[in-house]
Amino acid sequence: MKLRAKLFIPLLLFSLIFGYYFRFVWLPNITDSMLHQSEQSWHAHLTSVAEGLIPLLLESQLANVYENLDALLEENKSWLSIQLIDNKGNRLYPLSPPLDPASFPPHTQTYRLSVGFVEPALARLEVTRDITPLLEGIAQLEKHLGTALLILLILFVVITATTLELQVRRRLKQLSLAADQLSAGDYSTALPAKSGDEIGDLTHAFHRMRSALSLYHQQLHGEIDNHKRSAEALEEEKDRASFQAAHDPLTGLINRREFERRLTEALHQANLDNSNHSLLYLDLDQFKIINDTCGHVAGDALLQQLRHVLQDRLRQNDSLARLGGDEFGVLLQHCHSDHALKVAESMRQAIQDFLFVWEGKSFTLGVSIGVVGIDRHSGGISSLLSAADSACYLAKHRGRNQVQLYKQTDDELNSQHSEMHWVNRLKEALNNDRFELFCQPIVTTARTEADQHYFEILLRLREENGDLIPPGAFLPAAKRYDLIVQLDSWVVDHAFDYLQQWGHPEKLRFA
Numbered sequence: 001m002k003l004r005a006k007l008f009i010p011l012l013l014f015s016l017i018f019g020y021y022f023r024f025v026w027l028p029n030i031t032d033s034m035l036h037q038s039e040q041s042w043h044a045h046l047t048s049v050a051e052g053l054i055p056l057l058l059e060s061q062l063a064n065v066y067e068n069l070d071a072l073l074e075e076n077k078s079w080l081s082i083q084l085i086d087n088k089g090n091r092l093y094p095l096s097p098p099l100d101p102a103s104f105p106p107h108t109q110t111y112r113l114s115v116g117f118v119e120p121a122l123a124r125l126e127v128t129r130d131i132t133p134l135l136e137g138i139a140q141l142e143k144h145l146g147t148a149l150l151i152l153l154i155l156f157v158v159i160t161a162t163t164l165e166l167q168v169r170r171r172l173k174q175l176s177l178a179a180d181q182l183s184a185g186d187y188s189t190a191l192p193a194k195s196g197d198e199i200g201d202l203t204h205a206f207h208r209m210r211s212a213l214s215l216y217h218q219q220l221h222g223e224i225d226n227h228k229r230s231a232e233a234l235e236e237e238k239d240r241a242s243f244q245a246a247h248d249p250l251t252g253l254i255n256r257r258e259f260e261r262r263l264t265e266a267l268h269q270a271n272l273d274n275s276n277h278s279l280l281y282l283d284l285d286q287f288k289i290i291n292d293t294c295g296h297v298a299g300d301a302l303l304q305q306l307r308h309v310l311q312d313r314l315r316q317n318d319s320l321a322r323l324g325g326d327e328f329g330v331l332l333q334h335c336h337s338d339h340a341l342k343v344a345e346s347m348r349q350a351i352q353d354f355l356f357v358w359e360g361k362s363f364t365l366g367v368s369i370g371v372v373g374i375d376r377h378s379g380g381i382s383s384l385l386s387a388a389d390s391a392c393y394l395a396k397h398r399g400r401n402q403v404q405l406y407k408q409t410d411d412e413l414n415s416q417h418s419e420m421h422w423v424n425r426l427k428e429a430l431n432n433d434r435f436e437l438f439c440q441p442i443v444t445t446a447r448t449e450a451d452q453h454y455f456e457i458l459l460r461l462r463e464e465n466g467d468l469i470p471p472g473a474f475l476p477a478a479k480r481y482d483l484i485v486q487l488d489s490w491v492v493d494h495a496f497d498y499l500q501q502w503g504h505p506e507k508l509r510f511a
Contacts, residue, residue, distance in 0.1 A: 278340030366401030
């Protein structure tokens with residue numbers, strides 16, 4: 001229910017009660033009072049008339065009595081009749097018979113008054129008057145008073161309700177609007193003016209609540225912003241860590257791990273839709289010369305510049321990776337080996353034409369590239385990388401700065417591939433100390449009595465099953481893949497330990 005209706009209902013009830021009291025209690029009292037005052041006034045008037053008749057009656061001046069009474073009837077139009085009866089019951093006035101009371105109006109009033117100061121009275125005066133005009137006047141007065149009261153009550157209800165509405169409803173409306181805006185996060189809505197009433201107290205309490213909520217909202221937004229910044233920083237750190245985990249820090253290219261993941265996806269796609277891809281393995285020629293001549297800073301700058309040279313020869317969906325040192329890998333998506341050879345040749349030519357300048361010195365480079373086709377018949381990642389590495393080393397073996405396509409029927413590549421398998425076996429044998437030294441004398445065919453004794457130290461590899469492998473099987477691979485220095489160190493260390501077991505090593509000569 002609206003506040004206006006709530007205000008009107010009690011005011012209307014009050015008005016009805018007040019109107020009922022005025023109509024049935026107060027107004028009848030007013031009319032009774034008016035009638036009583038009228039009677040008192042009439043009584044006083046008749047008393048004065050009776051007193052004026054006393055000397056006339058004492059002197060028996062009946063003519064004057066008749067004249068006075070006739071004058072009274074003439075003056076008072078509402079008087080219907082006057083009778084003067086002596087103390088013996090004889091009618092002194094009027095001389096003619098009085099009017100029949102049945103002919104009087106319905107509302108009359110008869111008043112009897114003794115004429116005389118002492119008993120017995122000289123006469124009795126009876127006056128009958130018509131009170132209809134008086135009653136009509138009183139009724140008209142009641143009507144006017146009722147109408148005026150009704151108008152006053154209506155004005156009272158309207159003015160009071162309007163005043164209360166302006167004082168209460170408008171301010172409550174402002175508080176309601178402020179509450180709605182507050183729920184929407186708006187803390188700027190105007191509040192009712194300060195006052196000393198209950199709504200003023202409510203406004204003051206609402207203002208404190210809004211201030212507290214605004215402060216909490218600001219703190220909450222500050223915390224949310226901090227959390228957002230923390231989340232963004234964490235996400236950036238996560239992206240940075242993810243990028244660093246998948247990219248080479250020097251060149252910004254993907255690293256071996258990410259390259260192998262993409263290579264795995266290419267193998268999986270080839271198995272699904274029988275598509276063809278290609279793998280390129282690049283190994284720079286003469287890179288070590290630049291590193292030794294100008295330092296590693298120059299080598300790093302060279303790798304960063306070569307990244308752009310190589311990237312310009314690739315499509316957007318191809319992948320270029322730095323596999324380590326001066327070695328790069330390229331994955332050509334949906335590219336047959338025939339076209340891959342052309343791409344590899346363009347990259348080789350671009351590197352050959354590239355002139356690296358460092359501190360006034362100019363350097364030219366070459367690159368050996370191994371190319372391997374990828375299809376559903378390809379093996380795993382290790383087989384592909386091993387085949388690409390073999391093709392790359394064969395390109396180096398044939399004179400460097402060349403492109404070599406891997407073919408399983410190529411005897412030279414198969415030999416190269418076989419040597420690569422020896423790399424892990426040699427490393428494992430070195431770690432597990434599974435090499436053995438053998439010694440055999442060197443005897444001259446001429447008869448001499450020399451004091452010197454000559455021996456030859458020989459190296460063998462002991463397999464896990466106990467078989468001995470001659471050096472001719474693994475030394476070529478050790479030389480090609482830079483393991484020969486480690487083998488030499490192992491042989492020298494164990495040879496000196498072996499010499500300590502001899503009594504006179506100064507007479508011994510070993511090869």
